[in-house]
Amino acid sequence: MATFSSANPWIAILKGLWVSIRHFFGNLGLFLRGRQDFAIHFPEQRLVQPPALRGMPVLAQMADGKERCVACGLCEWACPTSCITIYPAETADEVERYPEIFDIDMSRCMFCGLCEEACPEEAIIMSRQIEIASYSRRGSLWHKADLLVPVNQLKTRTDYLRRNYER
Ligand code: SF4
Numbered sequence: 001m002a003t004f005s006s007a008n009p010w011i012a013i014l015k016g017l018w019v020s021i022r023h024f025f026g027n028l029g030l031f032l033r034g035r036q037d038f039a040i041h042f043p044e045q046r047l048v049q050p051p052a053l054r055g056m057p058v059l060a061q062m063a064d065g066k067e068r069c070v071a072c073g074l075c076e077w078a079c080p081t082s083c084i085t086i087y088p089a090e091t092a093d094e095v096e097r098y099p100e101i102f103d104i105d106m107s108r109c110m111f112c113g114l115c116e117e118a119c120p121e122e123a124i125i126m127s128r129q130i131e132i133a134s135y136s137r138r139g140s141l142w143h144k145a146d147l148l149v150p151v152n153q154l155k156t157r158t159d160y161l162r163r164n165y166e167r
């Protein structure tokens with residue numbers, strides 16, 4: 001049977017304490033020299049969002065006001081929490097489809113981005129919007145009209161995707 005040396009846990013604990021003490025006195029020294037920015041005072045102050053940030057998923061809206069989505073259902077299928085609901089309908093020319101209903105239950109969304117990865121049309125995009133609190137379960141159900149965002153406002157994310165995923 002494997003046995004553990006009694007010295008090892010104490011060395012690990014002492015190393016951990018040393019890290020904490022070093023940071024404590026380092027930060028105390030900075031504070032005494034006048035540094036104040038140890039905390040972000042939200043909402044007056046905001047963190048700088050990294051380019052890879054995945055906020056809430058939204059639907060890309062084209063210049064003619066329509067959604068880019070063709071209601072293929074791949075995002076709905078890929079979503080691990082089943083929070084996307086799509087009811088497809090045919091467009092007037094009966095060639096393409098569009099989502100008559102496209103809902104996302106944000107109370108179940110975990111911002112994983114799998115819907116975005118599954119989409120062949122770059123139609124569902126992880127936006128930079130992370131402040132989406134609501135006071136009720138019903139308020140967290142976002143409909144198509146709420147989800148549409150002009151495609152030029154999603155440029156930071158689409159540029160990032162094209163750069164890093166060779167789209
Ligand atoms: S981000 Fe993830 S959980 Fe949210 S809708 Fe997309 S696939 Fe579903």
Ligand code: SF4
Pocket residue numbers: 068069070071072073074075076086118119120121122123124
């Ligand atoms: S995968 Fe893209 S095109 Fe297909 S239904 Fe979802 S958002 Fe629409």
